[in-house]
Amino acid sequence: MPSKAKTGKKLVIVESPAKSKTIAKYLGEGFIVEASIGHIRDLPQPSDLPAELKKTSVGKFAVDIENDFKPYYVVSPDKKKKVAELKAQLKDADALYLATDGDREGEAIAWHLLEVLKPKVPVYRMTFGEITKEAIHRAMDNLRDVDSALVDAQETRRILDRLYGYEISPVLWRKVARGLSAGRVQSVVTRMVVDRERERMAFKSASYWDLTGQFGTGSATFKAKLAAVDGAKVASGRDFNDDGVLTSANAVHLNDELATSLAAGLENADFRVRSVDTKPYTRRPAAPFTTSTLQQEAGRKLRFTSKSTMQIAQRLYENGYITYMRTDSSALSDEALTAARRQAAELYGPEYVPQSPRVYANKAANAQEAHEAIRPAGDSFRTPAQVANHLTGDAFRLYELIWKRTIASQMGDAKGSTATIRLGAVATDGRDAEFSASGTVITFPGFLAAYEEGKDESRGDDDSDEARRLPNVAKDDSLTASDIIAIGHETSPPPRYTEASLTAELEKRGIGRPSTYASTISTIQDRGYVRKQGSALVPSWIAFSVIRLLEQHFTDYVDYEFTADMEGDLDKIANGQAVGAAWLKHFYYGEDADPGLLSIVNNLGEIDAREINSVPIAEGITLRVGKFGPYLESSIPTVDPKTGEVVESARANVPEDLAPDELTAAKAVELMETAAPRNASWARTRTPDTPWLPRTADTAPTSLRSSRR
């Protein structure tokens, strides 16, 4: 066999196969572009370690906790084939270019490739923020070495997550239930959902009343709302706190009676315009999509789950319709800016495009910006009409959303004016009532011509800033009045998170990464911490127990700032100001006053499982999380009337679909009463004067039969 001659080609390795095709095109002859398809090595499951290692200091985490936290890496089973292919390609190449993403994880992938492929040819690290011919060639002119400090930072992050998850999860198995898990990201996310439910449980609703009326001059009428009585502002939803207490000192709180009598007293009153105030209105377009904002907006406008949004986006990306869909950057490349501005001008006219391109600053904490924003691919965008024949239902709708958002982001502000009319009259009882109405008129739609961002369900009063035109009126004009009615309102608790609003919050706080938002939300559902009720995320009672334990014993680890603090430290490692191994040593074994994770876990002392799994619900009634789910227990001893026996406690099941905030004291009593017959005595002693028909196996069918006849 003749000895194999080198092809003289250069091997370039990127992360994503879809990217590799485009890059190959730009680099041309002489280059072979391959993809690693993400990470190629990772820490194995400790159970998969070779037997001889299991007994050593590596055995617990696949990290040597006694020797500078040296990780024990293995090539991931599903990457063995890929690695073999890359090795074969490298044999024929005369240079290797590691072109993985320009962020912390990408740097680590480059290093792992280096470790596994052991190239004998020159190796260069290259990075680019966008996939254009210019950017790729610029990257070729700015080659460097793999940044070992940045790799150290990634490795530290990886090991920290293993130590955190695999040290704390077993505590939950022992104290709450088997199979549970804790982690730097999932535990904080679960805590957010639990905290929101706690706020809802503690929430006390307040009721307040106001008036609306129809006012007008001749034929034109408009609706206005009571704003002030005798010069004092009328209290509305935002004037109450979550305890149902009025917090605005100068506001008048109208109840049913006061509002109804005022409405009656205004029936024939002489209403006049008191002021007309006009203010200019401008609104700016939203930034181009990041992973997080795409998931939110697709959730709001298209009702997609985060998971399905990502699946559809992946297909669009692979087929060349959009740019990369896992990104935390809202920046557009120069090529995209030009394309968006040109297309906006063509479709809407040059006056719709501002003089200079709009630049969006990144709002998210810890953004790494290895890619540009999510936008239509290419240097001239295909319009939705042009792709309509190639894309089916959901894919088309997602493309259209991305296209609109991108175009709109480079269009001018919407301009108009907001008019506010204040009008009033004196009621028959002498009270002065002032109403107000406002309406916005858009004189130049700007970006609104292309796209408007959706809104999340808002709290409190319904927004009256709708785009409506108010009639032309002037001060002291007399107005007709009709339909003056009193309306009662109740303040509402903070809304539950949805996938979309939770993702937004995670991005804002810098918790998790674009590639994991969707899977994190799946994880907390798979573990039974959270379930979806419609689009709302509702925590389980198990989650309450878990979070309570973590808050009490691992306070710092479930702090909302934990990840942000970690990122700060990792930055120091990436800058060479700190070393990963020393940082991990501090984290795991402690330092000075800080005990470290290991000693916390080893010195938990007596965690009273019963206490952790209990939540007081009402006087004498406690919710407990047991082996078979949550149940209610009453601690009020009662005497069984038949046997004369003292019953120490009674129990009742809690329905699966009952959200924690729906388990009020009254509901708990009701559940105890309708539980098993043995609780009958409990119910009778508790509410002696209420006649109560036990719904037992004996009585229920009878009553059903009789009621049906």
Add this chain to the structure above:
DNA sequence: CAGTGAGCGAGCTTCCGCTTGACTT
């Protein structure tokens, strides 16, 4: 179903982040 428990104690569960297919339901 039954509720933090007698004794012995095997074997099991778990993290985050980067990427796609190859699987089943």
